[in-house]
Amino acid sequence: MTAASVTTRASALRRWSWLQGPRMTGSPAVLPSVLGLPVLLWQAVFFAAPLVFLVVVTFWQVKAFRLEPAFVLDNWSRILFSATFQRALVHTFAVAGTTTLLAVALAFPAAYTIAFRLSPRRRDLAVAFLVVPVFSSYMLRIYAWQIVLSPEGMINALLGLTGIGPLPLLGGAFSLQIGLLTLTLPIAVLILVFAMAGIDRTLVEAAENLGCRRARVIMHVVAPSVRPAIALAATTSFLLAFGDYISPLFMTGSKPPTLSILIVDTVKSGSQWPRASVIGVAMLVMLALVLGIGQWLSSGRATRREGAR
Amino acid sequence: MPTPFIALDKLDKRYPDHHAVKSIDLDIEAGEFIAIMGPSGCGKSTTLRLIAGLDEPTDGDLRIGGDSMRGVPAFQRNTPMVWQSLALFPFLTVAENVAFPLRMQKVGAAERRKRALEWLDRLGLAGMAERNIAQLSGGQRQRVAIARALVTEPSVLLLDEPLSALDAHLRVRMQTELSRLHRELGITFVYVTHAQSEAFALADRIVIMSEGHIQQVGRPQDVYRAPANAFVAEFMGMNNLIRGEVRGNDEGMLEVGSTLGNFRVPTLTTRPEGSRGDFVIAADRVVLAADMEGPGIAGTVLGLEFVGSTQTVFIEIEGGTEFRVQKQQHEIEALDLVPGRQVKLNWDSRHAWLLPQPGTTH
DSSP states (O other): OOHHHHHHHHHHHHHHHHHHHHHHTTOOOHHHHHHHHHHHHHHIIIIIHHHHHHHHHTTOEEETTEEEOOOOSHHHHHHHTOHHHHHHHHHHHHHHHHHHHHHHHHHHHHHHIIIIISOHHHHHHHHHHHHHHHTSOHHHHHHHHHHHHSTTSHHHHHHHHHTOOOOOOSSSHHHHHHHHHHHHHHHHHHHHHHHHHTSOHHHHHHHHHTTOOHHHHIIIIIHHHTHHHHHHHHHHHHHHHHHOOHHHHHHHTTOSOOHHHHHHHHHHTTOOHHHHHHHHHHHHHHHHHHHHHHHHHHHOHHHHHHHHO | OOOOSEEEEEEEEEETTEEEEEEEEEEEOTTOEEEEEOSTTSSHHHHHHHHHTSSOOSEEEEEETTEEOTTOOGGGTOOOEEOTTOOOOTTSBHHHHHHHHHHHTTOOHHHHHHHHHHHHHHTTOTTOTTSBGGGSOHHHHHHHHHHHHHTTOOSEEEEESTTTTSOHHHHHHHHHHHHHHHHHHOOEEEEEESOHHHHHHHOSEEEEEETTEEEEEEOHHHHHHSOSSHHHHHHTSSEEEEOEEEEEEETTEEEEEETTEEEEEEOSSOOOTTSBOOEEEEGGGOEEESOTTSSSEEEEEEEEEEOSSEEEEEEEETTSOEEEEEEEHHHHHHHTOOTTOEEEEEOOGGGOEEOOOTTSOO
16 A cells, blocks of 8 residues: 555545544434434324324313413313223223234234235235225225115125124124224234245244144144234224224214214314313323333243243 | 164155155164265255155155055145255244144144143243244254254154254254254254255265165164265265276285376175276375375375365375365474475375275175
8 A cells, every 4th residue: 555545545534533532422323313304203293293283282271262372271170080081081992902803813823824825926915905905095985884784785685684683783893893903904814914925934944843843833833923914904903993983973973982983072062172181182092002012022031931930 | 673763765756857766765763863965956855855755756656664655645744844944934933933733633622732842941941932933043943943843743754954054163062953853853864965064964874865775774884984875985085086996906905097197995705807997095094105205106195185183185196186184283293295396195095985886686
């Protein structure tokens, strides 16, 4: 190496040292934070700000149908202690919980079949058929169900030929679950299919080689391997079902009301934005709790082991 | 003759696009350490999978302990395997991994933990029981995989290239470990590898496979010194193959004519003139001389390859044939073997090995 090139390198080092300076003193590098700025801005404008506003509004007042800034706890006490809210809360929890259980229970065997039993070509086809509904209009799919389930609908028409019915298929817990599963099931299956497709097949063979019959492989290898995905599918299903408005509205006619229905009703009756916000904040807290539990379930390896012993 | 412990009887495996194992016969004695070798795609791993029941044969029979295994599912065979990828369960601890086969046998929790800990101890993993698999080194994982395979005290252990993921130093240590385990347990080990050094160091007998056929079965020294055919001779690497035809028979020696000249090759039987007389001469049996007036084949040194205590000298003979010659460092220095140097190659006729005629049994 020539002396000239050494000098160039030394001066280059000096030229760039201003950039390295801050890093040496412990503050984060400049470049990554610049790159992260758009995300941060997006988060601030579309998530943090509305959220803060939502919380602030819960303390405001409505006078003569006009929203006025204030600081009253009246909205909170009225909503939290109202029997309507409490009933709706329990109901929504029960509905979303049922959807979650049904979604995971139905999605697991479906995903296992798609990931393990189908040929690669058929598997791709099945995944495509699951992706399409996720990206097609939820409203349309619910309307379709109404046509199928209504008293004059397809099922009852067919049943009528055999002399049974008409059955009240629409407007109860059954049709509500059909609607919510329409929303959640494809997503739950997709999450589990992708997780199961990632399982190392030699693990399955190793289990069989070590004396595990095929049916038990599902319990001993497949399920524990996709444990985080099961938690993800469950929390996603719960989140979607808990906050859903369309299915309760169109499949049950809002009776009994879920929290989402209650929010709309509260706003409609006397522009009670603050009280609707209280319900909204309460829902967000519930969801945060459920997410936390989901996280704990999927990553709780050490905890689980201690519990087992 | 006692019945073999594992018998492969015209065992055949066809995949839709590939004929992996072509009607092979092999008897494995109880307590034997047998290595199956061959290039990639030769059918060695498929053979192991057939023994384990992970694949069903298309034809032929497989007997373990005298019983046919046709239709017996993998989980009922008790033929544990150590995978190249190890296939340890990442969601279980070290002890839970080792106890897994016992759990499948419905052994009680306390008993299976006790036995798992015993095996961990035996493989030098005491104190690692509660670790996650991710926390272990490559060598430690290897030991967990072996402990898990042996915990049910099976009468056979299958190993599919178990050491190929380890670095050279660890590989040698694990070889010693496997050798010790085989001696102590006295059970049958079937070991698939493409590494000659592992097979030679460990196995009682070696099976060489190519394109779904068994090419030769024998003790390491037999396979090395007395290859059954040109494939085995070349697969062993340190052999020079000379193709020629028989010109005459002379008291246990065959006169073979080739493009490199006429040679004498020892034989037990006579062969008609004009029949094939291909033979091999091992790389360490070739004598080199700097005197170009002396007897032998003239050649030019192409290059040298450092192996360790010896070096491999590559020599080109007129006409394009390449010879490999193995020499000690001091011999190379004495002859001043550098690329371009002219040398004479020669060997004691008794060291030449006549390849059996194709079609004859070996």
